[in-house]
Each structure stands twice: as C-alpha cells, then as structure tokens.
Amino acid sequence: MARIIGVEIPGEKRIEIALRYIYGIGPTTALEICRRANIPLGTRAKDLTEQQLSQIVHAIQDGKYVIEGDLRREIGLNLKRLQAIKCYRGIRHLRGLPVRGQRTQTNARTRKGPRKTVGVVRNPNAKAGIH
Structure with a gap:
C-alpha cells in the first residue's frame, strides 16, 4: 500500500481509481492529477516508483486542490x-x-434514522380490574 498525503491507497487498484480514496478527489480530479504527473493510466498503485509518488503529491499541491482535513x-x-x-x-x-427539499412524510430514512414508533402505552393495572 502506498501513502499519498497521509492516506493509504490500495495497491491492487489502478492509480486513477486509487487516488479517489483521498477525501476530496473524485473521478475527474484523479484523471487530471495523473495527467499532470505524467503517469500512464492503468498503472497499478503498487507499481509506482517513489519518484512517481512524489510527482503525484506535487501535482496535488500545485493544483491547489482542497483535500482531506482542510476540506472536512x-x-x-x-x-x-x-x-x-x-x-x-x-x-x-x-x-x-x-x-434539499425532499419529502419527509414517507421516506427520508437515511437522514431521520430508523423509525421511532409512537403508540399508546396501556396501563398495566387496567387488565386486572384494579381501580
């Protein structure tokens, strides 16, 4: 596993995919970084040399991309x-x-979390007939 700017990127994946593991780098930005660093697409992350890794780091820093901690x-x-x-x-x-304007009467479970059922709690003394 290679480390780029403090992030472990998976070695088995192609570099344009592996760069996406860095928070703030998506598909387009990853391709742009590869182009700036002169790294052939399809190269596996584990096959990168130290020089190529430093070229990637320089491409990210020179591109003024806001990533990782700063972006968070x-x-x-x-x-x-x-x-x-x-x-x-x-x-x-x-x-x-x-x-962003989604409906909430139904759905919206990702944001709202699991359902919290609201119901009537029966008085435990009611069945026994105790007043």
Missing part, C-alpha cells in the same frame, strides 16, 4: 455558519432532516 474543516465551518445564522438549511441540518 471547511465543510464543517460552512455548516456551523448556516446553523449560527439560523437559516432554513442550517435548521434542517440541526434537526437531522433532509436539507
């Missing part, structure tokens, strides 16, 4: 700002509800 921090600060100004999206994030 930026996204977290954006959410905190929305919540602080009490805008609609911020409130939806606070309550754990869908943010």
